[in-house]
Amino acid sequence: MPPYKKFERFLSQPDGNGKRIKLSRSNSLQHVTPCGKIAIVGVGSRGLTILERLTAIYDEQLHYYELDIYLIDPGRYHGQGVHSSEQSDNLLINTVACQVTMFGDESVLNCGPMRKGPSLFEWAKNINNEQCKGREIKENDYLSRALLGKYLKWCHDELVNNLPKGIRVHHYYETVNDLQRLNDGRLKLFLANDCTLYVDCAILTTGHGQNSLDNEENIYTKFVEECCSINPHLNYFRSYPLNQLQSIDKHAKIAIQGLGLSCHDVLSELTCGRGGHFLFDENDELTYMPSGNEPEKIYVYSRNCLPYSARGMNEKGVGGQYQARFFTRAAIDDLREKSGCFQLDFEKQLMPILIHEMCYVYECTLNEHWIEPPTKFQPSYETLQVIHRLMYPLHDVHFTSYDLFSSWIIQFVEHDLDEAYRGNIHSPVKAATDVLRDVRDTIRYAVDYRGLTPESHRSFIQNICPIMNRIAVGPPKERNQELLALLRAGVVEFACGPHAQVKCQREKACFEISTLSRQVDVDVLVKGMIETFYPKRDNSNLIRNMLKRGLIRSFFNGDYHPGGIDINKNQNPITTTGVPVRNLWALGNIVEGPNFYT
Template identity: 35%
Template sequence: MHKIAIIGLGPRGLSVFDRIIAYARNDTSASPLELYIFDGKEFGPGCHTTDQGSHLLVNTVACQMTQFSDDTVRGGGPLLYGPAFADWLSSKSGSAPDAPAGRVDIDRNGYYSRALFGDYLRWCFDYVKKLAPPHVTIYLHNFSTVEDLEWKGGGWQVSYDGQGYLADFVFLTTGHARKVPTERERELMSKVEAGRMRNPRLQLVLEPYPIRNAVSGVTERDTVAIEGIGLTTFDLLAQLTSARGGAFEPCGKTEPAGRLRYRPSGKEPRILLYARSGLPLTARAANQKGVFGQYKAKFLTLAKVEELRAATPGGQLDFQRQIMPLLLCDMQFAYYFSYLHQRHDRLTALVFSNEFLAADSAAARQTLIDKRVPRRDQLSWEAMVNPVPARALQSRRQYDDWLRGYLWRDVEQALLGNLNSPVKSACDVLRDVRDVIRSAIDFAGLTEESHRWLLGEFLPIMNRLAVGPPKERIQQLLALMDAGVVSADFGPGARGVYDEDAGCFVVRDHWGGSEQANVLVRARASLPGPLEDRSPLMRKMVKRGIVKPFMNGAFHPGGITVDRNMNVVGADSAVQDTLWALGTLVEGCKFYTFVLPRPGANSTTMVDAGRAVGRMMEAIAQRDRQDEALPAMDGPAPALAAGPAAPACAFDAWPQQAGAPLPANDLAAA
């Protein structure tokens, strides 16, 4: 009998569960397994809770999300067939408020509610559970938050609510965590608390999720300043406007198609949006690639990354110098193919593509481009990174005018689609080649300096260009600006501060002006590293030396340390071959762990889960062989494989994150 525990059963835990059942169904030895599953909430949905409002949307089109493996997944173990989200949607009725009843025609390229997606995940859990073979016994512990994990010499003890459960193998898939406030945040919190004596409507929100709770106390008399204009902000806007009875309507025939008008309910607060860049994320274009269509890298290939690594002393790459030029070539390739196809015809685009691929230098490629494309229409990375022209910075009024035009042009491109719009084609490359980008970054693949640059400079730009909200959200933002509900014209470098004398928050704009607010929301979902994670489980694991923060040199990009099999590395640097961690817990050691699996794309989530479970099944088979070889005898059973030998570790014994603080890493999801 082998005992397995999964701690956390959101999408990642579900992938592990799926792999265990798939392997067990194919295990001819039918070695008996006991599976203990723990989650602090219900099984399946994770952060896509089923009780949230239907105005909060998943950020990925329906046809590009699944919980099941397919033939493209390499090294993920046996297949277990199951429906992708869109298939489930068209054949099932969910229990969420906006769930369609019976078999319905669905929009496969539409964005559905997270509650409905959570319902799918809940269904997936039941589906996989029913497929468990008889030699697998499953013990369910939902609404059970695990508080401790301890090595007991012969195995792990998983504890919650004063009860301990022994396991030979443990998977940590605890996902999104809450953050311990920093010293500065605590100071701000106490100042705001003191200020409430004078101004009872003062409110500071540092943890925006669940959104419903975060802004439930806000009324139409309030002014809400929102810091950051990423995905979380679009959730907040929906919560503060359409969820309060406001409605977005088409503008009518006099306005361009896609232009919306906002009809207020009267319950909206006034909303001030500001960000370091002064810019919102760009809109996700209409999907023209179907389920499986993906740009395949021509320049930044896996083989090229390996070649570069082999040729680099020490093996650590410089992203800016070695990876960016190749990535830009791929973006150019996609851009000019789309441009020439739209402006001329497919044949012209194909001929150009051949020439572009054959050109042997950047200068030769530029000559080709100059021959076919006027300067003003050429792709410019610099212009994408910094689209704000000097004239827009002359005054707040001019910035506002420019921003509205910029947002509308973005909507127009998004309406064209991710193949027909040259610029959206180019930006989509950043999503489509993400696995290659990962291969350059994962497991300290970059130099320490380059890793800092990547997270501080490149990541926010990548998120802005490629991982924005559905285009409808930008259309709605424009309508809210037109209706005077939202101001987003604070310009680059705007910041929010607390003015103790005035007893309110102040948003300072680029030009030295300011506006007051009585509510401040920091709109980013936190991704705390292990030392700032509020969960008792993580704090105990750190203290016991079971986990250690991942370091690239003196830089801690976040997350705990795992090896390539996703086995957790302890404080003594020993690999613990009976303990695995997957998902956001390892964000830092791995890159972009918070993305839902995509069908037909050799999803990293599936590969990682399959590899980890495959290793466990090998260990189980090996133990069975050892047991069979042992002569029957009395006495103690043989010890289990190596556990952590690490001593208890004081919290402050870890190297602190060096250098600049991590950038606002608004949760971007593809």
Template identity: 25%
Template structure:
């Protein structure tokens, strides 16, 4: 029978905890948000086949409520939305997921909540959905498996490789004993990097405001005063949350295409490396045949890359395959759905495209077969649309970027440009394959997010309204930030000579998921205990089931990790139905490995 201890009382020193009796195998899952919940669902699905033990204690360790965890908890502003359509959010597997465990389908968010599938739910509602998924997973566990939630932080794991682990919790004198530990931690706070630390120190010395990277819903924004200019570095989803909380969150409202201020808003000056917001979510449904993916980057190509004794380089060896796959997805859709805009039969184009041996040959083929340049896929221009672009004045740039956003909105909501949706499906396919490569560096994740994980269209329309109202000002690409003469200064080559000075700087992005700079002591202790990290600071794990690797590449037999701080991170917290979600595949593999180990350990009288 499942149980749920929301606020466990600490045991007295030296007193055994009855929930942790040594005769029962024990699994500790650190993190009870979407990843931990998805893992629990896979344990429930696989336990009837793989676990024959007389009982099992599963301990969920998370100071936040199970289901939503920190990021998706119900206790946050109702103004904050998800950035996915409700019909594109599911916590349940389907027949497209390549895994060994059984499929157990369940409702998407829109089916569960009775929402319009095209709606963007607020995060409070998503938190309720996740809590329901958690409760359903618990109910589907065999009666011999008990679940205990500990509303605390895990601070350290100790124990030899060949024996039970000890998971130490904040404020609890005795550790949880675990045959296996799975880290399912989501986004974590991080220590400042060198540049951020210098800016923060300058702000303290000169009585300025510096807000470091953080989950925006947890950031204290009260120091940003009405009417004052605020410099914002970051133009992605964290910026969207910041924009909402500092405008509607302070009493402003929208009427049609206009924003009516409350008078309590600051003036936001925003810039970033690209200098533009993420591309809008696509606002129409798929019709017709989907591109047959994977085509040029599938399991065989991944196996070939992994088999290279000299290793592989992302730009040299992987990116050409990615580019070819995304191009195939784009042109398949263009030729099959909009053939009137092509000058060649699809069968002929496909044959020549597959045979093309380099970028120049591919460009020549596309130029001959696709007359309108607007119908050709240019990934470089999509990634860096302001490269080489210069404006004579700051005001000219405001007009120019508003036109860029309006153009993006129009294209992303026009099904005559549905080749863009083909590219989106290609991106999902590619990400699912690249997860198996492990460490490929940080660039790909940012590129994917820019193209495929942008804000809802209504948020971009709000940006336009705020820009017209003078409360949102665009700085440009490759924005530089300095602290001098008692202020923060920023500029961009997009508008030569323009500079803005402010007394407040907000780093609008989540902290980088690095092991070494994580404020979470659990990860720091793991690193000190020999867990390997990539050059970018991600925890190295076995891409098959998430076992933590040491410096020699050996998987730890009793420690697993899944999530954004690992080098097998997946494209987001949630999966679009029927897209073969790699997170589902990882959860299933980890659950099956854990259950098989626990069952085998029990049968063989493994170390306790």
């Protein structure tokens, strides 16, 4: 069923007790027709999308009810979420401007009436120069999150200022502390300001939360508490919110754990965010000009010590996607039919098809000729080796010294940048890795709703996803250029090679990061990774109270908990008794577990 039909179906069908949902009347406004009440809890970009769809599908000529929509979010501007317009301009989004939009087009299927509106690129071209610092905006620019926040606020204002006649929007700049389902089927929301709201249905789009500290983090924070009197610079941070990092003294040495997208955010905050800047020298090489306010030294490291690969220059326009020849829904259906089992083993059954697809794109791009029909294609040994090295670049590579690793990793980043500049159509390497982005919907089709066996699901999340993220959804190429410039300037340094260990050194009151070939001591450790949402570790009152009430439960695939709350295929949360809450929906980070890569 098309997603936009779900709300209409809900309003016309019986609830779980066989009763029809009764549309409540507004407490604050007079209505001449029945009035439905909908709450959107969490109004970032995803919550704003729900508002856009509700207002687009509503037609006062066709619907017998009016709508009161309650937007509930503590942010200063509804619609922005984590993309606050007040954050630093040096923090970038990770998608090119022409591919970011709040409005659909004819390519979007089964979503109801389309509302025309500008993409981020189209909007940014037409705003005043002060916001864009007087520079020309191009389709493939990676714009700032602050500018995206302004775009989202503009979209919110456009929607609210042009509502259909039968819809009213109510803004609550608060958090929801609790949610209760009443005997009559309605939902009661308890806000932090002691206000209560009664609604017919609600959508949870709460975004990224914050977990309580895990065992390792508890060790670090206890160590800091006990030893900060010896070393006043000693501290431990999670990467977000980034503005907390401004408290790090410029005389401190720090280490960032993780080399993904969050690492680049932290680096930007501690360099450009402190007055440093990048410029091209006379040899057209990017260089970093320090401000003197940066930390004394910034070390970076991770489990494999491999930076994320740069995104290939976009050559696919707004919505161009490679159409898979092998890794298709039909292929997945065929595997399930032949095995007689819905659950698959990703590594054994799906990964060979995915690698075959990447090999096909690599060879066809390399030879500038598409093999037709694709069934004739058999990858060469050399092509298989290329794809293997992309996924496992450290296989059979051994470093006998830190200097050898340091030299190797810089060449690794430089070579990857060369491929990124060739583009995601013309570079065989970037065309092949871009397959992983273009078939993401098919991966979801295979993985979502316990589509893998528990053992395979665990391996997929822990082993395969990190590889796919590193080679396919890395930072803009400019970020890795900046990393090289920071390395050349001596501001940043790799702490050591792969498989680093972290120890709390009480005698020196510092964190020690080491491998067999090198050891560095730092004052501040920053966890540069985005946390997985685990309901039982989430710090929000809403999640804790919904768990206590049994309205939600953690998602499990067998004995494996990848994160997220349990839902059915209609995105309704499932209670502890196994019953879906039909008038409650959950989308986004909160359901990353049953859903893959929302």
